[in-house]
Amino acid sequence: MSQVFSRLLCTSLLVICCVRSSADNPNIVVILVDDMGYGDPGCFNPHSKIKTPNIDSIARDGMRFTDAHAPGPLCHMSRYGLLTGRYPFRTDVSRWPEQPLIEPDQLTIASLAKLAGYNTSMVGKWHLGFQENGYDKSLPGGPTDCGFDSFFGIRASTDIPPYFYIRGNEAVAPPTDKIAGHHSPGWHSNQGEFWRAGGIAPDLKLHEVLPRFTDEAIQVIQEHASNDGNKPLLLYLAYPAPHTPWLPSEYFAGKSGAGSYGDFVMMVDAQIGRVLTALEEANMTDDTLLVFTSDNGPCWYDVDSERLGHDATGEFRGMKADAWEGGHRMPLIVRWPGRVKSDTVSDQLVCFTDFLATFASVMGVPLPEGAGPDSFNFLTALTGQSADDTSVRNQFVMRAGSLPSMMTIRSGDWKLITQLGSGGFSKPKLIEPVAGGPSGQLYNLADDPGETTNLYLQYPDIVAQLTMDLNQTVEEGNSRDSGSDVSSVAVDRSTLTGKVMCGYQGWFNCEGDGAQLGWKHWARNRKQLFAPGNVTVDLWPDLSEFDPDELYDTGFENTDGSPAKVFSSNNRKTVLRHFRWMQDYGIDGVFLQRFANGLRDKVVLQNYDTVLDHVRQGAEQTGRSFAIMYDLSGLKAGEVKNVRDDWQRLSSEMRLTEDAAYQQHDRKPIVAIWGMGFGSKSKPREYSLAECRELIESLKEDGFSVMLGVPTGWRKLERDAIPDPQLHEALKLADVISPWTVGRYRNEEEVAQHMKKHWRPDQRWCDQHELSYMPVVFPGFSWHNLHGGDLDSIPRQKGKFLWSQAIGAKQAGCEMLYVAMFDEVDEGTAILKCTNQPPTGNGGKFLTYEGLPSDFYLRLVGKAGEMLRGEIPRTKEIP
CATH class of the missing domain: 3.40.720.10 (Alkaline Phosphatase, subunit A)
Structure with missing residues (x-):
């Protein structure tokens, strides 16, 4: 031996005891x-x-x-x-x-x-x-x-x-x-x-x-x-x-x-x-x-x-x-x-x-x-299947073959070579730098796979970051995360049970991002500069980790007088960064919002598809999951069929549901339809319940699971729900029911009441009809700059408000959660990294995270998933 x-x-006796039968293993x-x-x-x-x-x-x-x-x-x-x-x-x-x-x-x-x-x-x-x-x-x-x-x-x-x-x-x-x-x-x-x-x-x-x-x-x-x-x-x-x-x-x-x-x-x-x-x-x-x-x-x-x-x-x-x-x-x-x-x-x-x-x-x-x-x-x-110790490679480090002093690091689209020349058999092997010139090589492989344009001097911040990452990899002796954090394990995409999924709007655009949509969802008038007086958002993202090619100058100024910047969802690197955050903090995945009233606009549809492509890559690279959620808001009578046509294109032509990262429920790809059953006799939505039912039936016939975003009052046909008994018959065709709750309660006491009045009996109703139930939780709410309401109208209470909802859902017997939203800075419901030092000046007031770290809510949502699955105890105190 x-x-x-x-x-x-x-x-390795313990290892051997854990090994499955060798007959189960492939050659x-x-x-x-x-x-x-x-x-x-x-x-x-x-x-x-x-x-x-x-x-x-x-x-x-x-x-x-x-x-x-x-x-x-x-x-x-x-x-x-x-x-x-x-x-x-x-x-x-x-x-x-x-x-x-x-x-x-x-x-x-x-x-x-x-x-x-x-x-x-x-x-x-x-x-x-x-x-x-x-x-x-x-x-x-x-x-x-x-x-x-x-x-x-x-x-x-x-x-x-x-x-x-x-x-x-x-x-x-x-x-x-x-x-x-x-x-x-x-x-x-x-x-x-x-x-x-x-x-x-x-x-x-x-x-x-x-x-x-x-x-x-x-x-x-x-x-x-x-x-x-x-x-x-x-x-x-x-x-x-x-x-x-x-x-x-x-x-x-x-x-x-x-x-x-x-x-x-x-x-x-x-x-x-x-x-x-x-x-x-x-x-x-x-x-x-x-x-x-x-x-x-x-x-x-x-x-x-x-x-x-x-x-x-x-x-x-x-x-x-x-x-x-x-x-x-x-x-x-x-x-x-x-x-x-x-x-x-x-x-x-x-x-x-x-x-x-x-x-x-x-x-x-x-x-x-x-x-x-x-x-x-x-x-x-x-394969798309989860596996123990799964980590996703985002960087690669290498030494050149003929020049030991020359190192290379690849991170995302960027590649840094620490010296000039090939470092190998191609001539010249080494070029000495000249005064005022670059001392190394930086390439963006997405734009320049042939490494023809050296960007070393144009992007000093990227050079500095990659150099730091390179030195860390060399010095630490271990580039793989050896921790046991849940973020290192790919999620099981076969079921929503045990999942905490976030809504992902993906609707933020900037002038110059290639989408031709201007400052969509940053500014009231997207064709004019996003600046004081032309603003819709109540939170400002923390961009301290972003690369220069992800940032877009606005008309706002930071406290030091420098131009304030924001991100675009049309930028692939930014969406991939968001998914790495989900991986880092153990968030399972997202429902990507796809607004049905934009499906007939070619420019808007192209932007939808671009963001979807970024999300597909992000989920695959980080072991997260994603699914499509169609929002029916704003559709006119007869337009629900547009959703059916678009879904057929995504699932058949783009083979979306064949992605290993596409979320399933009951081992069938799930598609969410949001906006069914909303309204009242005095203010009905123009599209009909019959149209929605026809859409559900066709999706089910094609072998998909269906999740429905419904009003809070869906079970009793009250409040924000249409008073039509046929709603219940349509809901029974679905697989998952998810009632909208943003703005329906405002503090911890009202959360407890809502749990007793809605979530617990809703869960029982769904259990009786063999449906899954996915309540919506949110960290807080504000739409001062969007609609002129109160700033911080539903306070976050340093995470206590969101955590109380997670606890309430667990008490009600719920087995899955929908967090509204990952990136919704418009209405102040975002959980992504946001700054405590937003731009100053007149023409726009912004919330902060109350002095908490910018990653606080990402971490909290990850902990909510652990608590929901029973991995950590359910306690009133925030973990």
Whole structure:
């Protein structure tokens, strides 16, 4: 038994007890190719001059990741991060030629799989070092000492001597012969049929290595299927190609449009096809999670692209070893039949270090403390199902391949490189800064994926923030949040039970945000500057965390005389930030408001769809959930059908409800309809109850759950409800009832009365009719600037008012809550971060959070969810 496995076994008994039956776990096959670029496979680059039918077939049957990164842009750096879940800059990777990079007690994907009851095998290129004492002796520190039951492969690349095969930890035959160095005319010195001079074993022929590894991998698959089918298999197949030397067989010579490199890529693709066939013949395909990717960028120069018309890195700049995207942005595909939807694409930020945490979640094994410090679980991006220890990667840190002083950090759309130049094989590797010029590189990858425009001097605040984040990641030694806060766990999207959901208006626009809607919901006259005298909001958001490209100047001034700024919901970065706040404080998700009276306005509808797209991304990236809520307010007779038409477009054409993050109830996607049953005989709404009922029936027929936003007096057909008994018959068709309560009570005493008079009997009525019940709670209310009412007309009482409602709902037996609202600063009901120092001056008065921290209400709503689910005790005092 290897040293690492022995130590892990002794210290992980609790882990083993928690592991589900190994029969429930899929086989895992990781195929890592060598030096293949993002632009080589046809499924990532439709203009590729290389045919890759087998890789393309994996993409057709699985999920492509468009923002996946090697943890380092060189072979040994990338492999270290892949196996250990730790950034390679945290160790001395230069010692690999003589010493192992992986420590004896360091967890790897293989030793993790052993704990979960897997058979583990590796075939191919190791390149992570052995304890070298001569090749006629054993080679400690390799794969079999890092969790693999078996290993057949080579020490490093097929251009780095000595060249010999290894089985287990012994050389099959020592490298007693000699081979002269070689390179190809017409290519750069490190391209073509390039290999270095050195020792070589008599039984190893360089052109036979690639197919030999395929033979070995197929044998592993066949033996596993025949001998030990009850235990799942982890196979790590690390091909040493299309790394140099480029040695395509005669069959592939001249077949591509990218020279001998492209021919060799085609040969690699064919070898992968043999592995896929072996899995199929062994009846293992349906039970196997298959990962395909490359270790780093290709060795491909600009002159190669110009000469052959093939961009091996696609649209990205740079190549192998570079800090630029071409050095480390990799083609990544995951196929898992029945769990990962076929022919799908994810833009989730992923690093190879994330395989460890993700495989742990797949296997049902908690990561031991300290293991995989830079590994984030992206299982939710694959399947949408919640998993223990799920964290979402928002940043990525890397060291350049040829310049140890050059570091890179990626955060959101922004990428900072700490020095000038490529840091790798592209020229120039390093550029010394000049006086008055930038000393580093800053790119916005959303606008500039080719990294052509350096924004380092234009955005000093972003440079400062990213530099601080980078230093923190390097110094702390752990980039993954190791806490047990609920925010680190993705929510279960299958039910609303136990959820605290917020209303998300998403209706704030600014001049210059691209929506062409002016200052909508900030100003009374949206076509004029949002300034004193032209204002509708009663709270001012805290923007201290926002980046400059999220801020829009107003006509107001801060207390220091600087221009006051606000945000736009049309800005993707801002919506994603809001969702990160939800994740940070354990808020489950949102109902995105979609106002039906704007569906026929093309400009407004485009803005609705833009915000919806941001929300979809935010929920996916943070493990939160979202659902659509249509607000019928303002519709005329006959216009409810507009909602039906729009929902069909969202659910069918935009495939909204297929999102893993889309909220369900009773395991069916839920759509909320707000505004049914409001009015009276003297003041009815123009759209009819019959129209609403027809909409509900059609939604139910199509297999959706329906939530109805109804008046407070819905049960007794009084107060704000229409006095029509047919309302009850229509409500019985729904799945969830949610009565509106904003403004219906004003203090803690009235909350207690409301609970007794409404929530408790409402809950009983819903229980009797097998409906779920979701009361609405709110933190306070004010619409002074919007309607001229009293400022702070329903005081927040430093959170006591909101907390009393959460307590009342729990006492009434309610199992879910709707918080009005996340971002509603218009009427003073927002819970997002708001400032205690709003702008000063005439023409607008603003509330504060009474001196409380700006995140107070986010935290309080998160605690309300914990209390609702019984995770913390129900106490009158605010936790």
